[in-house]
Amino acid sequence: MRILHTSDWHVGRTFHGHPTLPALAGVLDALAREVREREVDVVAVAGDVFDSATPSSEAFAVLGAALRGIREAGAQLVVTSGNHDSPARLGFQSEFAAFGGVHIVTRAEDHAEPVTLRGRDGVPVDFYGIPFLEPALIRHLWPDEPLRSQADALRFAMRNVRAAAAASAHRSVVLAHCFAAGGQAEASDAERDLSAGGLDVVPLSVFDGVDYAALGHIHGRAALAEHVRYSGAPLHYSFSEAGKPRGAWLVELGADGPAEVQWVDLPVPRALAVITGELDELLTDAALEAHRDDWVAAILTDRTRPLDAMRKLQSRFPHCASLEHRPAVVDSDGARGYRERVGGKDRPDPEVIAAFLAHVRNGEGPSPAEAELIAELVAERAAAEQTA
Structure with a gap:
């Protein structure tokens, strides 16, 4: 089976106030062309499909066109929700979408229920979609489990996945949206909701026991292990991502043996x-x-x-x-107090103003034109006080 691993589409996100929908639509259209040319069987989308829990109608239109283009190119899809998605909105009518080859997994309870698909070779592969698991929102589903962190939640989910995969005996692919430790995963300014203190860091070992783990959440590509990878986002969403390639992982999953993985570049609409x-x-x-x-x-x-x-x-x-x-030269006289900077009460007003400007301008006083204006205003003020 040939799988294309992508994630973090963030449909609807803006870039410093500029819309990205047209650019993203073009990139996702290019992704559909890769699906057709490379005869991809399944496209795995590992979370953060939308950028908002309340996507606009325009965002839904872009998503609909992308899903339709991929299906017309010959691939089925397995899609999971990320921390930016509304599981209810993304998963709306998912049962009916599955009849059309678009399998959307957004319910935490369904993480160990595989979507079994067959590629052109006819060999079945089980896809396990693990939505973004927020411990506070899922504890009531499994009250006997100590789900204090996302690492706890992923350990629990993967334990169930491994049990289901062992019973099935099919090859297995898991989709998860999390911040996994290990390898070269590097967060950019565009990833939000990464908790401090390591509470939301998931150990790499959690993903042992499956043939391939398609991860989302980090916007740059990364190989944490041969079988555990981030694809990154299809667009650049932050200047901290400048220079990082955009694309997807093409995974060749045979009947047995390790997966073969190669990188597929996608176009960058604007560098x-x-x-x-x-x-x-x-x-x-x-x-x-x-x-x-x-x-x-x-x-x-x-x-x-x-x-x-x-x-x-x-x-x-x-x-x-x-x-x-970000001034290259910064006034180093920061230890002096403001009163000492501007001088005593007998200092002429123009000098006091010049000292103030130097104080707020990293040591640069008034220009000749500003000095002339200051002198004029001070003289006017002095004349007004004398006639008052």
Whole structure:
């Protein structure tokens, strides 16, 4: 059987306020073409199908078109819910969808009930969909189990999966949405709800005993073991993901023996670039022309924050989506108090104002034009006080 492992579609997510639905639709259409060209039997989607528990009608339309395209390309689908999904909404009419070859598993109680599918070789494979298991929401289902963390929940679920797989004797694939420890899994800024203190970290050993574990939740590809992998998201959803490839794992599951796995690249609609420097440099550096059509995150190193910087940057980089001021030079005289900075009460007002500007501008005082304006305003104020 040939399986394409994908996850974290996040249908409906925005990128720094910009819609991603058209770009995602194009990537998922490319995924369907890979399904057809590579004669994929099953597409496994390991959670976070939607970005929100209340997806828009437009998001449903993109999902519907993607599922239809994959089915028309010849593959069935097994889909599980992630922490961003509403199990009830994603799983609505899942019983009827299964008749059309789209098997959606969102109920925690169904994690050990396999979806048994056959590939072109006719060999049956059991797919076990484990939805995102939030301990607080599932304890009432198994009150005798100590489900204090997600690791506890996954241990419990995988114990049941292994028992079911042993009774079946078919080859087994599990889909799970979690943060597993081991290998080279690395969270980006786009993954939310990762708990601190290790409570939601699932040990890699939990996934022993199955032929392949298709994981979701981490947005970059990772191989924790030969049979345990993250596919990552099909789009870049954070600048921390810049440079990471987008795609899916193609898993060849034979009648016996280990799975053979290879990476399948998917198109990147718009590359991400992080550029650093003073504003004037970023606006004139010819080497940066290569990023004109990229999503751009600009880190400005000017000593003071330039005025109207985003508008100026977008005149050269139309898709500049993020701006951060990170001065290269920071006033090191931070130990002095503010009173000491600006001087005593007998210090002339223009000097006090100049010292204040230097205090808030990392040591850079007023420009000549600002100094002239300050002197004019101080003189006007002094004249007004004398005539009062």
